[in-house]
Structures are given as C-alpha cells and as structure tokens.
Amino acid sequence: MPDGHRSGFACFVGRPNAGKSTLTNALVGTKVAITSSKPQTTRHAIRGIVHRPDAQLIIVDTPGLHRPRTLLGQRLNDVVMSTWSEVDVIGFCLPADQKIGPGDRFIAQQLSKVSKRTPVIGVVTKTDLVGQAQVAEQLVAAQELMDFAEFIPVSAVNGYQVEQLSDLLVTQLPDGPPLYPEGELTDEPEVTLVAELVREAALEGVRDELPHSIAVVVEEMAFREGRDDLIDVHAELYVERPSQKGIILGHKGERLKKVGTAARAQIEALLGAKVYLDLHVKVAKDWQRDPKQLRRLGF
Numbered sequence: 001m002p003d004g005h006r007s008g009f010a011c012f013v014g015r016p017n018a019g020k021s022t023l024t025n026a027l028v029g030t031k032v033a034i035t036s037s038k039p040q041t042t043r044h045a046i047r048g049i050v051h052r053p054d055a056q057l058i059i060v061d062t063p064g065l066h067r068p069r070t071l072l073g074q075r076l077n078d079v080v081m082s083t084w085s086e087v088d089v090i091g092f093c094l095p096a097d098q099k100i101g102p103g104d105r106f107i108a109q110q111l112s113k114v115s116k117r118t119p120v121i122g123v124v125t126k127t128d129l130v131g132q133a134q135v136a137e138q139l140v141a142a143q144e145l146m147d148f149a150e151f152i153p154v155s156a157v158n159g160y161q162v163e164q165l166s167d168l169l170v171t172q173l174p175d176g177p178p179l180y181p182e183g184e185l186t187d188e189p190e191v192t193l194v195a196e197l198v199r200e201a202a203l204e205g206v207r208d209e210l211p212h213s214i215a216v217v218v219e220e221m222a223f224r225e226g227r228d229d230l231i232d233v234h235a236e237l238y239v240e241r242p243s244q245k246g247i248i249l250g251h252k253g254e255r256l257k258k259v260g261t262a263a264r265a266q267i268e269a270l271l272g273a274k275v276y277l278d279l280h281v282k283v284a285k286d287w288q289r290d291p292k293q294l295r296r297l298g299f
C-alpha cells in the first residue's frame, strides 16, 4: 500500500431529485447509478468506485428518505439508516435552485442522529441553474439546518468543483489499502443494473404516480447459444393495476417498444455486446404492500 493511501465509503442523501445519482456518476465518471427526472427511482444501494492514486472512495447510493406509508417505504428507510451508520462520510445534497423546505429539515433531523459519528458535508448541487448570489444564499440557509463538517457548491452537469468534492470526501476516509481491484466501477450484479436501466427507460415521461408502482425483474440474461457477441435478456415489468399496464404499453404497444429500444441501447453500452431485449408487462396487484411479492421482486 502506498504511504498515506486512504479508502472508505461515502453516501449522498437529500430530497428526491436533489441530484445524488448524477453526482455519483460525475464522481465515478461512468454511468452506474440510474438518474431520472422523476423522484425516488433509486431503489438499490448501487456503489460507484472512485479510483485515485491516493485513495479509493466507494459511493453507496441510497434511496430517498421519506415518511413511510407502505411496507416498501419502511424497508427503504431501514436501508437508508443502516447505510448511514456504515459509511465514513455523508454528503447532504441541497439543490441550489430549490428553497430549503420541510423535506430537507426532516432529513437534517435524522442525520443529526448520526452526525457525531459520521461527518456530514453540505453539498449545494446544480449551481449551474442559478447565479452566484443564490448559491451564497443557499450556503447560508444550509448552515441553519444542522452541524456540517464542511460545505461545498458543485455542479454535476458542468463539472464545477466535482474534483474538490472528491478531495473533501477523501479527507474524511481512514488510511487503508484499496478495497476493490482497479477497473471495477460497481459491485452491484450486472443483472440488477440491467433491471435498473429498464426501469429508468420505463419511467421516462410517465405520470407522477407511476414511479412507485414499477418493479423490474430480469428473469434471464445469457449469451445466445454458440454466440459470444449477443446476449438475450428477458425482463418482466411489474405494475400494480391493469390501468398502469395500459400506460406502460401505450397505443398498440408502441410506448413499450420505445422503452425497449432506449433500454437496449443503455444495456449494450453497459455489457459491451449486442443485446436482444424481450420485455413483458405484468400486473402484480398491490405488490408494494405484500411481503411475499416484495421478496420476489428483490426488496
């Protein structure tokens, strides 16, 4: 191990759409966490790994914290809480273009419970959307929220201070050797990433209540017999109600076709091979409230 090498874990928290996934991608430099203009799409703790000469930073991407109403909501919050207690540093994302509100205060209140043990860095995100004065205002407002170890304004879109954020996070890591081999970007099984990419494509442009009702299960993923350049992927898209199935399918199945085309391009980029993607939509009534269905769908 080179002298002074650090390694450890970080995660980003913040209200839905705060820019956590995009920031993870910007730090890692490759698309590993899914992003979407719809809130609460990150269901799995996907890790991105930042390899630097002086450090290895493993980013755990948690779901959004929210007031639990369903069994799924409770499980998601449990995942968040246990993640916080396991990481070395937390980045609390506060979008520069949104006033700090009750959602942020709720998170700050929960974070205060762990901030003695795990340092929290205030990250003002999306600075490209506002002027300097508004960034400064947001930094001042953020100071009222809780005790932060540090503050930093960033933009994942134009790269402003992404390196500096990486430095700040690394400063909080303990000395240690790299924990993962170089070249590894994520330890999430490829199947989960593929399912997330399908989910992301299916969420594009659909109505607001739908995101919480879609789950994707990859039933099969394998090279086609006798080929090493073509992968067959069979995936099921689960919705809660027949009406939602109609929304996903679109007129004569045209929307689903577009979802398939978009997802296939992403999956091919991820796997580095041609992909034949077979998508089906199924109704699993009230899957969010049914423990058996939740387990089967991987929650």
Ligand SMILES: Nc1nc2c(ncn2[C@@H]2O[C@H](COP(=O)(O)OP(=O)(O)OP(=O)(O)O)[C@@H](O)[C@H]2O)c(=O)[nH]1
Pocket (backbone or CB within 6 Å): 014, 015, 016, 017, 018, 019, 020, 021, 022, 023, 034, 035, 036, 037, 038, 039, 040, 041, 042, 063, 064, 125, 126, 127, 128, 129, 154, 155, 156, 157, 158
């Ligand atoms: N202009 C601008 N937009 C951004 C930036 N970062 C994220 N966004 C956009 O903000 C939206 C939400 O970003 P995400 O990264 O998905 O947010 P998130 O916090 O991971 O969202 P959840 O998974 O729903 O909790 C997307 O439409 C992004 O393209 C940024 O630095 N600048």
